Amino acid sequence: MSRLLVTGGAGFIGSNFVHYVLANTDNTVTVLDKLTYAGNLASLEGLPADRFRFVRGDVADAPLVDELFAEHDTVVHYAAESHNDNSLANPRPFLDTNLIGTYTLLEAARTHDIRFHHISTDEVYGDLELDDPSKFTEQTPYNPSSPYSSTKAGSDLLVRAWVRSFGVKATISNCSNNYGPYQHVEKFIPRQITNVLRGERPKLYGRGENVRDWIHANDHSSAVLTILEKGRIGETYLIGADGEKNNKEVVELILTILGRSADDYDHVVDRPGHDLRYAIDSTRLRTELGWQPEFSDFEAGLADTIAWYRDNEGWWAPQKDATEAKYAAQGQ
Ligand SMILES: NC(=O)c1ccc[n+]([C@@H]2O[C@H](COP(=O)([O-])OP(=O)(O)OC[C@H]3O[C@@H](n4cnc5c(N)ncnc54)[C@H](O)[C@@H]3O)[C@@H](O)[C@H]2O)c1
Numbered sequence: 001m002s003r004l005l006v007t008g009g010a011g012f013i014g015s016n017f018v019h020y021v022l023a024n025t026d027n028t029v030t031v032l033d034k035l036t037y038a039g040n041l042a043s044l045e046g047l048p049a050d051r052f053r054f055v056r057g058d059v060a061d062a063p064l065v066d067e068l069f070a071e072h073d074t075v076v077h078y079a080a081e082s083h084n085d086n087s088l089a090n091p092r093p094f095l096d097t098n099l100i101g102t103y104t105l106l107e108a109a110r111t112h113d114i115r116f117h118h119i120s121t122d123e124v125y126g127d128l129e130l131d132d133p134s135k136f137t138e139q140t141p142y143n144p145s146s147p148y149s150s151t152k153a154g155s156d157l158l159v160r161a162w163v164r165s166f167g168v169k170a171t172i173s174n175c176s177n178n179y180g181p182y183q184h185v186e187k188f189i190p191r192q193i194t195n196v197l198r199g200e201r202p203k204l205y206g207r208g209e210n211v212r213d214w215i216h217a218n219d220h221s222s223a224v225l226t227i228l229e230k231g232r233i234g235e236t237y238l239i240g241a242d243g244e245k246n247n248k249e250v251v252e253l254i255l256t257i258l259g260r261s262a263d264d265y266d267h268v269v270d271r272p273g274h275d276l277r278y279a280i281d282s283t284r285l286r287t288e289l290g291w292q293p294e295f296s297d298f299e300a301g302l303a304d305t306i307a308w309y310r311d312n313e314g315w316w317a318p319q320k321d322a323t324e325a326k327y328a329a330q331g332q
Contacts, residue, residue: 008079240280
């Protein structure tokens, strides 16, 4: 691996991976990103010009993808429509990017015989009951709930089929919920942090009992790099850092860290079909590939993330009003 093509590298997790790879390896990186509302070139500032290139384009643009695959030896595919609420309001872009986009990349991977890593989510497994002690493993059957998670599940199955039918050299990772700097303010943690920073009350869906298994984006990036270096072709690896918290606990922590009263928030109408609980068993990644997360203290990672949003209002302020207007129109 030396010439990496990273799709969706101007988004939250993709940009974290680009920074991580350029800081920790000698590889060169090209980002292919459409710059939808979720992409932000400001997240890619400060990278070494001799090892980094940005190309604006669509992963479903077959001629462009073909041209770029010819110049690279490894592809990491982050590009996606990624927000559940948007998928309920307008599913079509999710089919175009997550399914047709992934199909387009797989066809190019097949033609160019290129190493391909597909980034996916634990949401493909559906949800667990709140009182169920089990966790998702690589053997858990797929049972997606939303248009977002069903298109991600479909894209995973396309990757598996292209490995089996055409010998594409691919791996897949399904990661739990990420937090950290550079996440769009439409997402749960940055939305609540920026509400509090603006002196407003955080908004909690329903009773806030839904549990997510939080992982810092840096740990997701180190896991993906580990899979690229040591993963077995055709395998799926679950990525998680044992960070289970319910949404109410997260909001209360944000308020407390920012010096406000822990109960200073509003309840808003719950998301339809809102998954109850996600939990990842990442034993395979840890035992077979020797990966370990660095951010084991969620509260400390959250405090760092809050500090980043406090210090970088110029990055998130332009997105904030439009995002809140969209939520307000949905009664959230
Ligand atoms: N955020 C999480 O907690 C999480 C957890 C597990 C897996 N994932 C997966 O990680 C990946 C990245 O998630 P994220 O949170 O960084 O998303 P994001 O929405 O922040 O970023 C997505 C990026 O993809 C780009 N993009 C969208 N459509 C495109 C297209 N057709 N062609 C090229 N670029 C396009 C956007 O411009 C944006 O830069 C997704 O595949 C997502 O399913 C996310």
